Amino acid sequence: MTSVAAEIGRPRRSTLGAAWAYVRRHVLTVYAILFFAYLLLPIGVVAAFSFNHPKGRFNFTWKGFTFSNWTHWNAIPGIQSAVVLSLEIAAVASIIATALGTLMALALVRYGFRGRGTTNFIIFLPLSTPEIVLGASLLTLFLHVSSAIPFGFWTILIAHVMFCVSFAVVTVKARLVGFDRHLEEAAMDLGANEWTTFQKVTLPLIAPAILAALLLCFAISVDDFVVTYFVAGTNTVTFPIFVWGAARVATPPQINVIGIAFFVIAVTAMLGNVVLQNRRAKQA
């Protein structure tokens, strides 16, 4: 019975199948275009309104094109220091978090030790805990040690390093899992001690993952609001906190300028990393 059905079905399926394949191919294209539009439209709006020339304090309706927001990006009082602080914290936090994360990933992948499973689990906690809970808990913690560590740069830095480490560990671990340990054995066999082996073999081979972790941590830190808001104290203003504060009374287009500038720099850096990897892969 099944063979009869198949014989009847076969010629129909070939024409129908071709038509279906045609439709399906194009549906996928349309779907992809819509998806990317959905993804990029908000960013496009932000970018467009960075060139708006608003009348009044709110940058919500299109009033005309201008470059002056870009040329006078720091015309709003306090915006420059907020941007600089955000960049400083992001730079320091991503470097510390990536360094710690790389070492933790090495330990977690390489060594069997008591508590490895627990550590693996705990690493994921900051990724899965709601930020608002993290922020509130950190506030409680820092209130208890506020005499030693006053609220401000250091509390923000500690908080950012804390949640960035998880991302760094996950990123570097992924690369280390496929790492051929014989390469390190070969280096030691050829006379390199542990440190030289790390420098000459391990580090160059996991460098792409370290770079990716660094960029990821930077991006996460620079735009973090929730946790930062809790632990910043009253006088320390990062860029996201500045935007939050400004939005209650005004939305200057300079905010869009800074936002788009961050976005472009981040995307360029990511693309640069990808291109570099591809070129290296082709050479090798």
Place this chain on the structure above:
Amino acid sequence: MTVEAAVPPEAPAATEYDIRLIGLTKRFDDVVAVDGISLDIDRGKFFALLGPSGCGKTTTLRMIGGFEEPTEGRIELGGVDVAPLPPYKRDVNTVFQSYALFPHLTIFENVAFGLRRRGVKGGDLRRRVGESLELVGLAGLERRKPRQLSGGQQQRIALARALVNRPRVLLLDEPLGALDLKLRKEMQLELKRIQADVGITFVHVTHDQEEAMTMADGIVIMNGGRIEQLGTPSELYERPRTPFVAGFLGVSNLLEGTAVAGDRVKLADGTEVQCPHEVLGGRTGTVQIGVRPEKLRIGGDAGNSLSGTIAESAYIGVSTQYIVETPAGPVTVYVQNDRPGGQVATGERLTLSWSPESTFVVDALEGSS
């Protein structure tokens, strides 16, 4: 041609060992991978560690290289115990099964890696790397990356990278395993030539008995973490001492019997078989005698004989293989096809004979008394 060749070779004393393993044991949790092996390896020899997978041969090699710490025992290199030393303090280099070439470095830098660690620089470095690549027949590939080379070429680079350091001992961990058959055969001869050229002691781990026989001056057969037998390829083939060696190295006919004198064994059917005194080695009680299939003759009177019926025959060109049912058990016989139509039909009765010198004796299988 190489400059090293101009250096007068040091005259090695007959008893000089490059590697001496004493009671070497490695336990992983409850599993005993290497079980108290002792072994001396002479300087400048091509030595093979042969055995089935899981016999402890690779673990032994890794302990010599410094990648596994022995649970017990000593590893002497040139008379010095190196067991507590890390790999980079041992005058030993390894060719890994996976080659382990550094993917981010050029071929030149791969080969130069060991020399750079010892501070060799400039022209001296370039000369030695060049010589080493020439030795393995791959000069001119200095600027390539490992992934741009074929498996066989990568294998040679791994060899060059190890040999350029002129180690006391070169360890090879199944280096030919990933190559296809033709390339493997080529590399076997090539490795032997290179070993003869450089005169460094090679310790080669393999599970391929033919590979070990082709290349090695001396073979250690390992099984279950222990040494089964040690000897030259012909000693091991002609005079295996254990049933395992007899079965692992080529094909053997093993027939159970009882030792009745210093040089005679009585088989199950009452046939008496003669063998050299030293082969029986003073054994009494139940033993197994062994004969290689190619040492059996159909008819003739070579000293020992056994009659039976041909149960199966297979014509394979260069020879015909028969299985002959005898009262003492089935016997495999290889007969050279030295004239056309010389085959014997299945079901025919015949007498097999072989010389006492071709007979070896191994212990009876456990469980049969």
